[in-house]
Amino acid sequence: MKSLRLVFGDQLTRSLSALDGLDPAQDVVFMMEVMQETTYVPHHKQKIVLILSAMRHFAEELISEGLRVHYVQLDDPANTGSFTGELARAIALHQPDRLIATEPGEWRVAQMMGEWSAQFGLPLEIREDDRFFCSRGRFARWADERKSYRMEFFYREMRREAGLLMQGDKPEGGEWNFDKENRKTLPARLAPPKRRRFEPDAVTREVIALVGERFITHFGDLEPFGWAVTRADALEALDHFISACLPLYGDYQDAMKVGEPFLYHSIISPYLNCGLLTAREVCMAAERAFRKGHAPLNAVEGFIRQILGWREYVRGIYWRHMPDYADTNALEAHRPLPAFFWTGDTRMNCVSQVVGETRKNAYAHHIQRLMITGNFALLAGLEPRAVEEWYLAVYIDAFDWVELPNTHGMVLFADGGMLASKPYAASGAYINRMSDYCGGCAYDVKEKSGAKACPFNILYWNFLIENHARLAGNPRMAMPYRTLEKMSPERRAEITREALAFLDDGGKPQGAKQLALDL
Ligand code: DLZ
Ligand code: SF4
Numbered sequence: 001m002k003s004l005r006l007v008f009g010d011q012l013t014r015s016l017s018a019l020d021g022l023d024p025a026q027d028v029v030f031m032m033e034v035m036q037e038t039t040y041v042p043h044h045k046q047k048i049v050l051i052l053s054a055m056r057h058f059a060e061e062l063i064s065e066g067l068r069v070h071y072v073q074l075d076d077p078a079n080t081g082s083f084t085g086e087l088a089r090a091i092a093l094h095q096p097d098r099l100i101a102t103e104p105g106e107w108r109v110a111q112m113m114g115e116w117s118a119q120f121g122l123p124l125e126i127r128e129d130d131r132f133f134c135s136r137g138r139f140a141r142w143a144d145e146r147k148s149y150r151m152e153f154f155y156r157e158m159r160r161e162a163g164l165l166m167q168g169d170k171p172e173g174g175e176w177n178f179d180k181e182n183r184k185t186l187p188a189r190l191a192p193p194k195r196r197r198f199e200p201d202a203v204t205r206e207v208i209a210l211v212g213e214r215f216i217t218h219f220g221d222l223e224p225f226g227w228a229v230t231r232a233d234a235l236e237a238l239d240h241f242i243s244a245c246l247p248l249y250g251d252y253q254d255a256m257k258v259g260e261p262f263l264y265h266s267i268i269s270p271y272l273n274c275g276l277l278t279a280r281e282v283c284m285a286a287e288r289a290f291r292k293g294h295a296p297l298n299a300v301e302g303f304i305r306q307i308l309g310w311r312e313y314v315r316g317i318y319w320r321h322m323p324d325y326a327d328t329n330a331l332e333a334h335r336p337l338p339a340f341f342w343t344g345d346t347r348m349n350c351v352s353q354v355v356g357e358t359r360k361n362a363y364a365h366h367i368q369r370l371m372i373t374g375n376f377a378l379l380a381g382l383e384p385r386a387v388e389e390w391y392l393a394v395y396i397d398a399f400d401w402v403e404l405p406n407t408h409g410m411v412l413f414a415d416g417g418m419l420a421s422k423p424y425a426a427s428g429a430y431i432n433r434m435s436d437y438c439g440g441c442a443y444d445v446k447e448k449s450g451a452k453a454c455p456f457n458i459l460y461w462n463f464l465i466e467n468h469a470r471l472a473g474n475p476r477m478a479m480p481y482r483t484l485e486k487m488s489p490e491r492r493a494e495i496t497r498e499a500l501a502f503l504d505d506g507g508k509p510q511g512a513k514q515l516a517l518d519l
Pocket of ligand 2: 455
């Protein structure tokens with residue numbers, strides 16, 4: 001029986017279930033570069049280069065193993081531009097008896113695949129994506145047992161099941177979570193390690209030229225491009241993280257510093273999410289570093305929690321609640337995305353630094369995403385769909401299943417608290433404590449009102465005022481609401497006035513005037 005085995009751009013793993021039991025004598029592996037995927041959001045140019053170059057390298061590796069691979073390039077004149085169109089052509093050419101795929105990472109693609117069997121009159125076997133620790137069914141069973149599902153409890157079960165950082169049935173070090181040790185301020189003199197970059201080879205250079213021709217209007221700088229595009233290089237990037245960065249990863253996880261986009265972060269998420277590395281090998285490498293005494297428990301536990309806990313958990317939420325999940329807007333946020341999210345052209349130094357680094361690297365670390373751009377989007381009441389599209393486009397590691405719950409639930413609280421027990425709203429004081437952005441800013445982080453006042457200060461209190469009916473009853477918001485209630489009605493009216501002056505004028509679609517105070 002001849003099978004056509006589909007491999008999508010985020011499934012570049014040799015042990016992928018779609019390749020299990022492959023018969024080299026008959027079967028054909030099918031991979032396709034299509035405009036539908038490269039343009040469904042204006043992906044950062046480096047993100048397109050990474051995926052297409054990694055796909056081409058992966059195909060080469062399969063071919064060098066002796067497998068038959070049918071690979072469609074984006075610039076093939078006959079390319080129809082869609083998964084369905086390309087599959088139709090491949091079926092006509094190879095006449096397979098059946099199609100075999102691994103479940104896709106995205107609801108949109110799953111819907112498309114639902115049509116294929118009838119459309120092509122062929123059986124389509126969709127196999128579980130066993131690169132994740134927790135299958136979709138396993139997550140559903142866990143979630144069915146509880147009314148509210150918090151990550152922390154899910155994470156403990158995953159730790160027990162995977163046997164990672166365990167001493168018998170007890171967590172290593174006697175606690176499940178060491179986050180309280182992970183919020184240190186970065187000492188000014190500490191210089192984070194220089195990160196490993198990978199020179200583009202001939203294949204990558206060809207893709208860079210293609211992206212330069214076809215996607216020049218997309219967000220971000222095309223070059224310099226230094227990401228790994230093969231498994232061997234991705235493994236080297238992992239090794240470099242474990243040896244040079246992991247020991248201090250925990251301590252400075254939440255720190256931000258001008259000119260240091262990576263600090264001690266792993267920057268392996270692009271490789272995990274397109275399949276060059278697997279979650280299991282990455283967690284095991286971190287655990288080994290702990291067992292050998294190379295990295296402390298707070299760092300290793302924090303790192304493993306991101307992958308074994310948070311990453312698996314958001315995927316579970318995505319598949320359990322799509323498509324309705326994306327439609328909620330619990331805080332009724334409707335303001336359009338300001339132009340500076342794309343240009344970085346704002347006098348708010350923190351936002352300008354983070355957007356500038358994102359343009360350059362297609363990357364920002366989790367606290368920059370959550371507490372700078374995300375915090376601004378939350379406080380300013382930006383429309384969830386526009387913010388989600390932005391996050392999906394600009395980050396090299398962003399795929400819908402991981403980006404959507406993080407942005408919709410964690411950043412914007414648009415799901416009304418399914419993911420987070422409270423909104424991650426913060427004033428300028430938090431940013432000042434965790435970064436050195438404020439020193440170089442045109443605004444004054446200590447000022448609470450007037451033209452010089454840090455916009456995060458004004459917007460923070462305005463956010464609490466605007467969302468009083470929705471949030472004041474949340475026990476975790478009791479403290480800020482008590483402070484708000486002590487403010488005079490005049491002070492509250494002043495906050496609202498200043499916030500609206502700031503927002504309403506700038507709350508125009510991209511390309512329109514900058515936020516009022518920002519001119
Ligand atoms: C993100 C992306 C891009 C930019 N291009 C492609 C592509 O040309 N071919 C492909 O198979 N995958 C691509 N991807 C990743 C897909 O969007 C991803 O595989 C689907 O979202 C899976 O659900
Ligand atoms: Fe950001 Fe406010 Fe600090 Fe400026 S003063 S960098 S706007 S937090």
